[in-house]
């Protein structure tokens with residue numbers, strides 16, 4: 499069988515590109531090394547008949563209308579505004595920190611004083627960064643900023659990334675907000691929805707096209723190799739389009755060393771009760787070893803009595819030589835980006851090879867961002883192919 503396009507990886511990046519090329523009447527082959535479609539968005543049904551997100555909770559939110567309209571072709575949705583609470587000083591308070599969190603953790607008089615000062619110093623602002631608070635000349639505001647930094651950010655970040663807090667880039671701290679009011683939504687995006695029948699069903703619909711063939715449980719690199727800037731597929735030179743959404747360092751046999759990632763140990767627990775916790779996600783920034791607990795019923799809208807499943811996330815080291823270790827979060831810093839760029843340089847002289855997605859581009863992409871990127875790449879590749887075929 500001849501394929502016009504070969505795609506490595508069946509997450510959003512790979513699946514969307516597959517669908518777009520298939521609709522152009524191109525024969526597409528997808529390789530996926532896991533035994534299922536959907537990449538990290540994959541959901542499975544457990545013995546208690548509850549659906550869970552196998553690779554951690556995924557909440558869809560975007561301001562991009564085109565992205566949401568595209569996904570509407572493959573799923574119905576229900577409105578879902580994500581709310582997170584955090585355990586701080588043995589209290590459950592809204593995260594990001596807002597006026598309600600302040601009232602729960604400070605005595606009434608102090609909370610009132612801080613709220614009034616915040617509104618006076620930052621009039622008409624919806625939120626303010628904790629870095630701004632810490633750098634404020636007003637003693638009360640500065641101490642409040644330090645309180646939030648210490649209780650919400652410092653230990654959580656150290657746990658998540660396993661680095662001393664002094665090494666965390668200031669820009670990261672600058673992105674941690676305090677909400678100047680009572681809005682307790684985690685995201686403020688225009689479109690906040692969850693797929694009615696889940697992500698796996700969405701992927702099944704997306705991939706359901708006569709021009710798409712999927713090989714599951716197959717590492718593409720058993721069939722694909724690169725030599726002298728040419729791609730070989732099943733030992734013959736392949737001149738079609740190759741879209742690669744896997745780890746770029748693996749593609750080049752770790753020539754410049756493995757790119758660093760942070761991984762997670764995910765522990766699912768079932769309970770015979772209606773609900774385990776008051777919200778879909780509770781963050782544990784401080785004492786516990788895990789960073790957060792997710793209760794899936796809130797996300798999947800399944801209202802099963804007396805059964806619930808939760809997930810505890812323990813940040814871990816990633817080991818590229820251990821096939822059970824999963825690269826979850828790229829560790830973005832100057833050194834690692836330089837290392838990534840060396841790999842990326844190698845792709846530039848291979849005209850029919852394209853990198854797309856969180857692993858191939860060594861980036862943190864939210865789902866909406868990776869979908870946007872895949873749609874853009876499709877436009878770019880299909881228009882350059884059209885030009886070539888007209889030459």
Ligand SMILES: Cc1cc2nc3c(=O)[nH]c(=O)nc-3n(C[C@H](O)[C@H](O)[C@H](O)COP(=O)(O)OP(=O)(O)OC[C@H]3O[C@@H](n4cnc5c(N)ncnc54)[C@H](O)[C@@H]3O)c2cc1C
Nearest residue numbers: 507509510511531537538554556557718744855856864865
């Ligand atoms: C814990 C966690 C929570 C997240 N929560 C959210 C959220 O709430 N909202 C949000 O918008 N985003 C969230 N994200 C981001 C989201 O997961 C990414 O946007 C998405 O996974 C990117 O899709 P992708 O196709 O690039 O990668 P992936 O989904 O990882 O797909 C890549 C696929 O390629 C396969 N592959 C790799 N190499 C090969 C090979 N050699 N041969 C065959 N197959 C291969 C992999 O097995 C994988 O299935 C979260 C990410 C993490 C880690």
